[in-house]
Ligand SMILES: Nc1ncnc2c1ncn2[C@@H]1O[C@H](COP(=O)(O)OP(=O)(O)OP(=O)(O)O)[C@@H](O)[C@H]1O
């Protein structure tokens with residue numbers, strides 16, 4: 348579904364992504380983990396068209412999409428829940444959700460999807476006419492994910508869904524990701540921590556200093572050793588070569 352080859356992107360002279368290869372297959376839930384500044388957000392911004400790559404290719408469902416604007420990619424089924432959620436705090440929960448489905452022409456189906464999203468996230472139903480800025484951090488995360496669902500994506504990308512949330516709330520958010528994936532949504536999720544992801548992930552990439560330090564199926568990384576080594580760069584000969 349998503350196929351990234353030798354991707355390079357950055358800010359001015361800083362190369363935040365050096366040569367990244369990454370794939371996501373239909374139905375998978377793929378995690379990209381890595382420390383601060385590894386390039387995780389840059390990767391998602393580049394895939395979603397907010398940044399233009401300086402080299403390499405991104406293809407989505409067989410079509411090269413590098414360099415296309417975010418609105419067009421959104422219509423093609425790519426949705427991004429950005430770092431920090433970016434909900435509209437002064438609008439109501441309802442208004443935030445309607446913004447998610449605004450670009451759709453299939454209004455009847457969009458209404459059905461809204462009902463379903465409110466079922467998946469009951470707290471949003473309970474606070475439907477309330478101000479979004481009054482929701483807790485975890486509730487705002489759920490709102491951001493629900494809004495992205497209403498774009499009816501085929502691939503949903505989420506930047507650090509657990510950021511700033513209490514452990515119990517992370518469990519709830521992860522449970523909703525599990526549910527969405529079980530219903531057929533393909534997910535690419537970025538996290539800083541490797542904790543909790545092994546149960547949920549199909550495959551995992553460790554990103555360090557703008558390159559992939561490790562990639563593998565979650566079941567092959569289950570003991571955590573290889574993950575930890577790649578994450579902390581104990582055997583970092585790849586970085587020296589980059
Ligand atoms: N707008 C920007 N202008 C200049 N440099 C940037 C900008 N955004 C990020 N960078 C730099 O690019 C590199 C990668 O940043 P990025 O935000 O992708 O990291 P990250 O893995 O998402 O980190 P975090 O876990 O802290 O969110 C870092 O060195 C960062 O300082």
Ligand SMILES: [Mg+2]
Nearest residue numbers: 387388389430
């Ligand atoms: Mg980030």
